Amino acid sequence: MPDIRTRFAPSPTGYMHIGNLHTALFEWLFARHHGGQFVLRIEDTDEARHTPEAVTVIYEGLRWLGLDWDEGPDVGGPYAPYIQSERVDIYRHYLARLLEQGLAYECFCTPEELEQQREALRARGLPPRYEGRCRRLSEREKAALRAVGRPACIRFRTPETGQTVIRDLIQGEVVYDNALLGDPVIGKTSGFPTYHFAVVVDDFEMRITHVIRAAEHLGNTQIHLLLQQALGFPSPQYAHLPLILGEDRSKLSKRHGAVSVMDYAERGFLPEAMFNFLALLGWSPGGTEEILSREEIIQRFTLEACSASPSVFDLTKAEWMNGEYMKAMSGEEIARRLLPYLQKQGLFEGNPAPERLAWLARVADLMKERAPLLTTFTTWARYFFTDDYPYDEKARKRWLTKPDTPQTLRALADRLEALGDWSAQSIEAEVRGLAEELGVSAGQVIHPCRAAVTGTTVGPSLFHLLELLAQQDVIHRLRRAADQFAEDLPAD
RNA sequence: GGCCCCAUAGUCUAGUGGUUAGGACUCCGCUCUUUCAAGGCGGCAGCACGGGUUCGAGUCCCGUUGGGGCCA
Numbered sequence: 001m002p003d004i005r006t007r008f009a010p011s012p013t014g015y016m017h018i019g020n021l022h023t024a025l026f027e028w029l030f031a032r033h034h035g036g037q038f039v040l041r042i043e044d045t046d047e048a049r050h051t052p053e054a055v056t057v058i059y060e061g062l063r064w065l066g067l068d069w070d071e072g073p074d075v076g077g078p079y080a081p082y083i084q085s086e087r088v089d090i091y092r093h094y095l096a097r098l099l100e101q102g103l104a105y106e107c108f109c110t111p112e113e114l115e116q117q118r119e120a121l122r123a124r125g126l127p128p129r130y131e132g133r134c135r136r137l138s139e140r141e142k143a144a145l146r147a148v149g150r151p152a153c154i155r156f157r158t159p160e161t162g163q164t165v166i167r168d169l170i171q172g173e174v175v176y177d178n179a180l181l182g183d184p185v186i187g188k189t190s191g192f193p194t195y196h197f198a199v200v201v202d203d204f205e206m207r208i209t210h211v212i213r214a215a216e217h218l219g220n221t222q223i224h225l226l227l228q229q230a231l232g233f234p235s236p237q238y239a240h241l242p243l244i245l246g247e248d249r250s251k252l253s254k255r256h257g258a259v260s261v262m263d264y265a266e267r268g269f270l271p272e273a274m275f276n277f278l279a280l281l282g283w284s285p286g287g288t289e290e291i292l293s294r295e296e297i298i299q300r301f302t303l304e305a306c307s308a309s310p311s312v313f314d315l316t317k318a319e320w321m322n323g324e325y326m327k328a329m330s331g332e333e334i335a336r337r338l339l340p341y342l343q344k345q346g347l348f349e350g351n352p353a354p355e356r357l358a359w360l361a362r363v364a365d366l367m368k369e370r371a372p373l374l375t376t377f378t379t380w381a382r383y384f385f386t387d388d389y390p391y392d393e394k395a396r397k398r399w400l401t402k403p404d405t406p407q408t409l410r411a412l413a414d415r416l417e418a419l420g421d422w423s424a425q426s427i428e429a430e431v432r433g434l435a436e437e438l439g440v441s442a443g444q445v446i447h448p449c450r451a452a453v454t455g456t457t458v459g460p461s462l463f464h465l466l467e468l469l470a471q472q473d474v475i476h477r478l479r480r481a482a483d484q485f486a487e488d489l490p491a492d
Numbered sequence: 493g494g495c496c497c498c499a500u501a502g503u504c505u506a507g508u509g510g511u512u513a514g515g516a517c518u519c520c521g522c523u524c525u526u527u528c529a530a531g532g533c534g535g536c537a538g539c540a541c542g543g544g545u546u547c548g549a550g551u552c553c554c555g556u557u558g559g560g561g562c563c564a
Contacts, residue, residue, distance in 0.1 A: 180494075288516080441526095
């Protein structure tokens, strides 16, 4: 296929939905697989609410996932401008042409009249579509309406008979009856085009070869195909992607909670994991491997392997996959990604020295096996960065409130204080030495120690964990816990 | 309400007329270890239903049901 061109055409609503990003990913993958171009176009004809910030949010989401565009508002391109509100003259030109040819007409019906018409249809049990009252107004009637200052919108004169066949690359052949279609508005009274018109004109003007979009637009394609015929445009190929659903199986939307792309970034997802996860939603590489690199995905991606059925966004599995990427990543790399999260929580200084970064990489290496998200480091592994961490329920119950725990912790603090070589090996020797001295199993020292120093009963190897903490901090934590829980014990 | 789409375990999926229906997440069990929220091993669980077509149907056709989307 020569010169494949796809586009991502979001509305600047001020936030970017994970479902939109999924669509963008597939459009991008198809273009990259074929060595074609991926175009970014901002569709802001609906409202006058296009703000620079809203467009920035879109850039941010695409960049986070690593989807680069070849043409767009910021980078320009041969078919600029790429913001619809700046293309109004182009739409007016085509609108005038349809009007001239009688393929579109002015409609003077007021919103109230339209509502009445719809009501009347509904009352008769018919679908509420525009009946075509203004279809055949004479020049005199039109002049009279204009004279009284009635604003007119422009409607597309759709065929009253026949069928429109969509040959969709994913959904197959879908047939719509033209008789069931009302005449859609294509030009608003404000002079702006509607979504349907702008899309058709832009996809033609920008030489889009493959319109890949979410399945919610499948029904709209009938209008688009008909408009292309009326305008004499060739039709692009269509591929309607299955929708992404929430846990309740309805279209993923704001009310499902965190759905904006940056919410996931904030939650500590790695973009490469999200890329992989999203790619596997509605597309399958065929084999049984699921962890695939970006290059492999690009190379193996085809529309034929896309499913037609919608899929539920499973956050649990996304977290698992993210964990897999964490495990495979170097401590240095994780440390680099981690920094902003830690700094935001006030757990790490700005502009850290190289040795601090190296220390963070060691922490990352120790923790990454059991960290599904980057934010795991600011929650579960908080104790690496501050003395201010909570003792969880299990830690209190199983170890800290045991009668002999304060003594054990103090004894351990004393031994560790005297330790000259602060290494995992020496620490282990001291811990085991104390257990022997007390005549208990090593676990009887290890567990209370972990509970006191980390506040939890779980985590990485205790000795390696302690090694990464400062000697005086560990001693302080041991004594602090000993004091606190000695007081809590009933005196006898 | 009308039109359209979809249907393999709770979830993501493989499967293109003949398979003990495969993999992954989740969950459960066992195991290793100083702990598990980590590792290893194992397990539960699925072709929505009813008719056809066919020697044979998860796979093709029709209907039903269920879910979803669009239209206003």
